[in-house]
Amino acid sequence: MIGRSIPRLDGREKVAGATRYAADLAVPGLLHARLVLSPYAHARIGRIDPAGALGVPGVVAVLAAADLPIRAGGDARFNEPLAREEAVFAGQPLAIVVAESEAAAADAVAEMLVEYELLPAAIDVEAAMRPDAPAVRRLTGELDTSLRAAHGGGGHAGEGAVSGPDETGEPPPEALSPNVIERIEHVSSDVDAALASADLVVRRSARTGWVYQAYLEPQVAIAAPEPSGGLTVWSSTQGVFYTQKELAKLFGLPAGSIRVVSTPMGGAFGAKAMVVEPLAVGAALHLRRPVRLELTRLEDFAATNPVSACRIELAIGARRDGAFLGLEARVVSDYGAFAENGAVAMTCDLLGGVYRWPAHRVTGHGVLTNRVGTGYYRGPGAPPAAFALETAIDELAEALGLDPVELRLRNLVAPGDLKLDGTPWEPIGAREVLEALGRHPLWRERGALPPGEGVGLAIGVWPGANAPASSLCRFDGDGTFTLVTGLADMTGASTTFAAIAAETIGVPIESVHVVFGDSASAPYTPYSGGSVITYSVGPAVRAAAEDARRQVLAVAAEELEIDARDLVIADGAVRPRGSPERGIALGDLATRIHSGDAGQPPVVGRGGAAVSRLSPAVSGDLAHVRVDAETGRVEVLRLVAAQDVGRALNPALIDGQLAGGAAQGIGWALLEELVHDEAGALASGSFLDYAVPMVERVPPIETVLVEVPSAEGPYGAKGVGEAPVIPVGAAVANAVAAATGVRPDALPITPPRLWSALRERVAAAARVAAR
Missing domain, CATH: 3.30.365.10 (Aldehyde oxidase/xanthine dehydrogenase, molybdopterin binding domain)
Structure with missing residues (x-):
């Protein structure tokens, strides 16, 4: 069986439409819930008047935060699934309407009356970092004193931050707002001296936007109280025992009294756990009846947990022979109103890629803003790191006149070399992946492409994860x-x-x-x-x-x-x-x-x-693009996705993982971005406004399975789910640079952005010629 391409055992059931998802389950006496969402990014909640909603036939109850039997406290978003006194992002749930039918619940939401007092909002992440920025949450200044201290986060002189050099003679940390709740710093050797000694230094800015996981099945949970006092929860959760544990803490119940059943999932990609479950359970416990909460697509866009936007300033230096000397970077991750995913730490950890850096200094800030709280997506924190680093390495290769594959090969880490966070590298298949891409005809023949076309290369790494x-x-x-x-x-x-x-x-x-x-x-x-x-x-x-x-x-x-x-x-x-x-x-x-x-x-x-060691997964892509210089539109003509999979237990399934990750990576690269207006309201809350790669935008994808067996995984296998999406954006950006000479500094590479960059390049050339 091992090493054979075996069709999915559940494939026929799924394509025939016979799979029963959570929303398909029939539970006797089931009630239906809908959410009342805040339209404002930051507001004090005044009176919530349910009279109009309760007058709709079939409505059973309207529940506010005080009605949910929550016993736990704390700062986690699911500890306060309904806002109590203050709405901190547009789309935050304020109340839950429960009715005998979905239609009645939806009609009742439209009849709700909520009074608000608008508060200053912090929408732009850089502005939110300033000492005079409005607090994202009134609670922030109180609760986050210990949190900020633990993470080296914000503060200013008035809050006891150091205002001059400390006893070591080091300069003080920059003055930052309390909205900065996480600070990461990785330092090795004297990076300033390393960059000063370099024959060439490349400096780049890179930005990635807010990305929605775009699963087909919106988030859904059913909670049913049992006569014995227990509770059954059916949910499309990714974590059965995690959800059980957190629900038990939240509602003060023995974990064994909560039965959690994970139903088949119509996509998740890291987003599904403890988003809708606390609301369904809270309503069910209050009413002592089964309650189903199935988000509409608009609610799912506005109120769940997309991927945080990220901004990176990067400098890398090298000798003329291509040897890397130093890396310096500053990372800012926009966490939205709740810090759940710690993305800035992962981005900082992975900014060194799979390369040796004799000297480095990487600082990162996780910042609260009045936007929806963020969560996880495949390879959380890794795509921004790969985009920034791999585009800078390509620029360096061009300036040094070196083949981009050869430059990377010269600087690869070896087992035992230290990562940016100071931990040693495990054995990885980076060399094998790069060599496979370098041998590919698409790479070897890239010089024969017509004008307006280009091929780009990038690799990425996921450190892996282990758990008992x-x-x-x-x-x-x-x-x-x-x-x-x-x-x-x-x-x-x-x-x-x-x-x-x-x-x-x-x-x-x-x-x-x-x-x-x-x-x-x-x-x-x-x-x-x-x-x-x-x-x-x-x-x-x-x-x-x-x-x-x-x-x-x-x-x-x-x-x-x-x-x-x-x-x-x-x-x-x-x-x-x-x-x-x-x-x-x-x-x-x-x-x-x-x-x-x-x-x-x-x-x-x-x-x-209890697997004790990690087995990092390295993936790499070749992207072949065509650019329309008149419109700025980029078309991916072909994509080659290579990955070290350890041992391919089922090549067909792994091909699907790689191709799916590549398609999602094309979305990151060219299309997908949640847009908020200046007041913080979501302006792209449906698939009419939020573009994902349709069939016509996904090119032929060729997969290359590289096998460098793991000593820990079953039969030598490594995890393959996260890595495929990581390098795609960088590979597409490098292909665009090869086609046009313009290096994109933001994902997605939308036609207006690229068109503006192309026009600026023409204008800059004209200015030089006119001198």
Whole structure:
């Protein structure tokens, strides 16, 4: 099974429309909820008058923050799922309307009356950092004193910040607003001296915008109180046990009294956990009836957790032979009104790419603004880092007259070299990925393209993630096996896990059934994110399958009166090695076990794993583009996506991951950006206004699977989910530079932006010629 392209086991069900998502579930007595959202970025909430809404036939209740039985405090967004006194972004939920039908709930929202007192808002992230900026939250100045101290964040002289050199003689930190709640600094050696000694220094500004995860299925959860006092939650969550734990803390309930069931997901990409669940649960507990909250697309755009915008100022220096000497960067991440994702830390960690930097200084600031709180997307924090660094390296290669692949190869890290954060690099496949791209005909023949076309290259890295996990493997009465995991079923995990178990036991993949995501019956499994699914949970699956196989062989050894070490499982039976005529069919063995005739307990394999090391995933892209100089429109004609996957357990599934990430990366590169107006209101709250790559914008995508096996992952596999999206924007930008001579400094590369840059280049050339 391992190494074969096996179609997704759930594929037929999905394409036939038979998959039942959370919104499809029928629960007796179900109520329907809709949200009342703030239209203002920052306002004091006055009177909330529900009279008009309660007058709509079918409306059961209108709930405000005080009505939800929340027991936990704290600064996390889900600790206050409804704003209490102050709205801090346009789209923040203020109340929840619950009715007997969706139509009644929607009609009632339109009848709600809320009085507001507008407050000063901090919309622009750079302005929000200034000491005199309005506080994003009135609470900020009180609660974040300890938080700012812990993270080295904001403050000014009036709040006790150092105003002159400290006892070490170092200059004081810059005066910053309390809205700056996180500060990161990575320093090694004397970067100023390194840049001063460089033969060439490239300085670049890079900016990426707010990006929405654009999953097909909006966020949805159903919460149903049980007569026993417990609660069942059906949700398209990525983290079954994470959601259970946080809901238990939030509502002061024992974790075991909350059953969380992860339903099939219509896309998630890092965004789905603890956004809608607290609202559905709070309403259900208050009313003691089942409640479903399914966001409309407008609500999902306005009120969930998109990706933070990022601004980077970067300088890199090198010798004439291409050896990198130093890197200096300043990163600002716009966190919106709630700091949930820590993106600035990841961006700072990854700004060095996969290269050696003898000297570096990277500082980062995570800043609150009066925009929606941010969350996760594939490779959180990594695409901005790759865009800034990889475009600067291409500019450096051009100035030095070096091949961009060769320049990168000369500066790659080796295992044990230190990352920017001071931790050592694990073995990575960066060299193999670069060499594969360098050999590709698209790269070798890039000089023969017609005017207006170009090929660009970029690579990116995801550090990987690890988490403890467990799994069960049950031998069923018909001789097949059921694998039980608490993981949310994403990215074809059922097919991958079935293949791992089947390979380990020695049965066809059809003999393994996988059960996902029910906290009442599954062993602990981590959150499905960060590329932990195969890498961290796969070893637990393999261990559970090995345990089940060991037990099956032990029972068969008793039945056949032969040493278990001399038995194998093959062709649906347990047989002695070299004696295929003897043996016992798995179905017959299962019958004897479950009837009691074998005198042995039922077989339940148990497996756990705590992968100790990371296995970073390196991906690289070649992008072939055509630029219309008259309009600024960029068309991606072809894209080659290469990635070190460790070992390709199922090449077809991995191809899908790489192609999907490449398509999403094209969205980052050319189309996708949430736009807010000057008052902070969302101006792109639907797919009419927020462009994603349609079929005609996605070119042929060729995937190249590079295999540098991991010592930790199952059968040598590495996580593949995050890395594919990371380098695409940089590769497209480098291709645009190759086609036009203009280097984009912002993603997405929209026609107006590129057209303006092209016009400015023409104007600048004219000014030089006129001198």
